[in-house]
Amino acid sequence: MIPMVYTVYGFAVFFLVAWVCLWLIHIMALSYSKWKLYRTVDRSPPELPYPGVSILKPLTGVDPNLESNLETFFTLDYPTYELLFCVEDERDEAVKVVNGLLHKYPEVEARLFVGGSRVGVNPKINNMQPAYLSARHPLVLVSDSGIRMREDALLDMVQQMQSREDVGIVHQMPFACDAEGFAALYEKVYFGTTQARLYLSADFLGINCHVGMSSLVRRVALDEVGGIAAFGEYLAEDYFMAKALVERGWRLRVASLPALQNCGTRSVGGMQARLARWARLRIAMLPATALLEPLSECLPLGAGAAWAAGVLLSAEPLPFFLVHVLAWFLLDWLLLRTVQNGSLPFTKVQFLVGWVWSEACAPLVLATALLRPEIEWRTRSYRLEWGGRAHELKPKLKF
Incomplete structure (x- = not known):
């Protein structure tokens, strides 16, 4: 059997590698958004008709x-x-x-x-x-x-x-x-x-x-x-x-x-139902989503990385976690401003409240998707098979 200490170190390495990868993705998205979004539309007459x-x-x-x-x-x-x-x-x-x-x-x-x-x-x-x-x-x-x-x-x-x-x-x-x-x-x-x-x-x-x-x-x-x-x-x-x-x-x-x-x-409930529906679809199409998706979220990723830093680097987990959350929050603020292409329609305090709510609810939305596999879309209900194919549970219309 593999000694417990190697198992612990293995998980710690996994969390730190995931943490580094997600930060690279964060920086990549912010940089790419500044180049990709809101480029000037060419209004000059084209050589050939559109x-x-x-x-x-x-x-x-x-x-x-x-x-x-x-x-x-x-x-x-x-x-x-x-x-x-x-x-x-x-x-x-x-x-x-x-x-x-x-x-x-x-x-x-x-x-x-x-x-x-x-x-x-x-x-x-x-x-x-x-x-x-x-x-x-x-x-x-x-x-x-x-x-x-x-x-x-x-x-x-x-x-x-x-x-x-x-x-x-x-x-x-x-x-x-x-x-x-x-x-x-x-x-x-x-x-x-x-x-x-x-x-x-x-x-x-x-x-x-x-x-x-x-x-x-x-x-x-x-x-x-x-x-x-x-x-x-x-x-x-x-x-x-x-x-x-x-x-x-x-x-x-x-x-x-x-x-x-x-x-x-x-509505908040409608937004969460929508996110849960999308999560169910992702899980059915790509089952690994259920395991890997929590690591894309700020709070679960930060908690795992803070524990890993304590195990591997003897770092203090709480300060590590707090710095991680603060840096993630600041980069999200910059990304949102870029996607908005200007000033936001709310204050920094309001953004903080909305950001904390969004991040705190993310694990709950995923848990809801796992515990209730049926898809509800308007007045219809569906069950998904692995691979993404769907069956309607309560057919409504005949064409």
């Missing part, structure tokens, strides 16, 4: 910001695009909102698709399938209902796509619009620190980090793998879509402008 874009907007229900969010897509600064709105049920209140905007902007090419087409268990794919088949342009932008678009965001994404012929997907990094309340603070802190750190470092290292809430895809590349219908058996269709394209030699790129989430019904 390709047309078909924008798919899957909708379910109405929140207070839906109309203003959708309206930003009617005023995009881009020469040729069409808007394809998708709803499952003609009685959905979103139909009235869309029809009002169609009447307000008759000069914009836009259509409404009602009913969907069942090609799998993923309700988003089912909802978009008829619109995807009817899309007229070589580029397809899949954009969630809660996204608010800057007028130059589509131009930025297309220019990233046109930079290389082998770029198959350009996706925006998730972020959040400014809003009032603690839930909005929590959302902005999470997406501007934890999510941004992993997203940016993964993009820099060439790792698939694709989140499909605002994602531009080459139609020819997507059709090579069967179109969006090929991913109807997955709930994390964005990850598997990117994986399929990368396996065929296509590249992924992150746009320079983040995706601005602007849902009008924010």
